[in-house]
Amino acid sequence: MRQPEHRGTPATRKEARLLLLKDTVERNGSIHIRDAAELLDVSEMTIRRDMREAPETFQFLGGHIVLSQEAQRRAPYELAQAAELNEAAKRAACAACVPLLMPEETLFVDCGTTLPHLIDLIPDDMELTIICYALNIADMVVRKPNLQLVLLGGVYHAPTASFYPAQDDATLDAYAINHAFMSAAGVEESLGVTCTTFREAGLKQTAMARAQNRILVADQSKFGVVNPASFARLSDFDRIATEAGLQPAPAD
């Protein structure tokens, strides 16, 4: 029987090895299987077997362990916790949003690990303007030539890979937003939609206030969860996107 996982304490030896390896590879770019084996004090064969079970993180280039392409892209912005949880559900929720988009529109895209999927899913021939404040989102937008990027600046906050304005912010006044795609750390019937910090909440509220159309994008794992900073009620949204698809928000 597997032990329940304590945070930060890898459940198995293998996971501990993978964690340490990832760290090393991120720092050095690559490590040779021979050195990895020595570093972890196991045989090369074990390293090879470990690799086989983490193809989404590592790739194997002739004896050298390298970060996989996707891992490379997001390495600098790897968000503090649970980046890879519920990937499929998050992606499905984003996919449900795509039909809402029309060419030439302007989108506000919230921070977190859900909405990068939306950027990824935007068709390559649809020209859009993306307003965001998270570095991981901006980084994805930069790589798609059909998207114009607007990044709201400020002081960088590593745990969310986001920028928060130093003073109360009027930057958004210059833009007209068609759709605001919002993410959340928690969604709860009576306490509303919540995130972890009050600064973030303020920015989210500003964005929602300036948008024609507000869409909450959250997979089912967020429902029933409460976080300290509340930024909206469910009825403030026009639509809610989950892995089950797009639904109208409940009236208050």
Place this chain on the structure above:
Amino acid sequence: MRQPEHRGTPATRKEARLLLLKDTVERNGSIHIRDAAELLDVSEMTIRRDMREAPETFQFLGGHIVLSQEAQRRAPYELAQAAELNEAAKRAACAACVPLLMPEETLFVDCGTTLPHLIDLIPDDMELTIICYALNIADMVVRKPNLQLVLLGGVYHAPTASFYPAQDDATLDAYAINHAFMSAAGVEESLGVTCTTFREAGLKQTAMARAQNRILVADQSKFGVVNPASFARLSDFDRIATEAGLQPAPAD
């Protein structure tokens, strides 16, 4: 005798191959030497020999060609022209600036291909706040844990990898800047210090106005060059850093 280089026309066959390879590798993450040989219709041996002469761009990982670590970092922000020109001079000019820095100070760091070297040269144990508006600078700052990052946001401009404010900007008002490290496309005695766009010039002027100490960082290749947008006279600076070291700016 080598032909003079025409822009965009690689002088030698080898350079043409390297260019195409770089492009392919950037897109796909890696390419196997076998496929590269087929793609370019030369032997594997030739590919190997090419690689040996471009170790700063490529690394060879057991039969696979991969971007070198530095090349990986700057790939998405590779600036339109001449990123790798005068690297040594640029770095030397930045090195001359390091002694000016004191712990806990706040720096404004301009865009371009010169000042990334400054970020790189900051000692790892010196805590500083970096204010910038270029994505390539921000990306380097994020990777150094001793530096706090402030990014001035706005609309992204790919050729300079920078953000420019949508309206005239008050964002900088919130910060006190100890040193403003400025780069330039041209420096000329009577016409002053110039850059390519007027938007950029405006931002530079704002930053200089709010700084205690203004340092122009420019290698000798910039002197005598003139660009459309003038943002300062030489006498507006406190110091000028070139590959020859740090000098006081001339009085007007």
Place this chain on the structure above:
DNA sequence: TCAATTTTGTTATTTTTATAACATCTGTTG
């Protein structure tokens, strides 16, 4: 055009990496 130089290709050889098969160890469960 011709000789000199550089670039490229080929082959043989050595070294390194990958895989498979089996042996050994470790920890868990009843």
Place this chain on the structure above:
DNA sequence: CAACAGATGTTATAAAAATAACAAAATTGA
């Protein structure tokens, strides 16, 4: 504690990659 499953190590073998040495071709400059 014995039996089992899972993880790890070892060895042998196959496959792939790196290198060196030399041959052939292409370029260059007189």
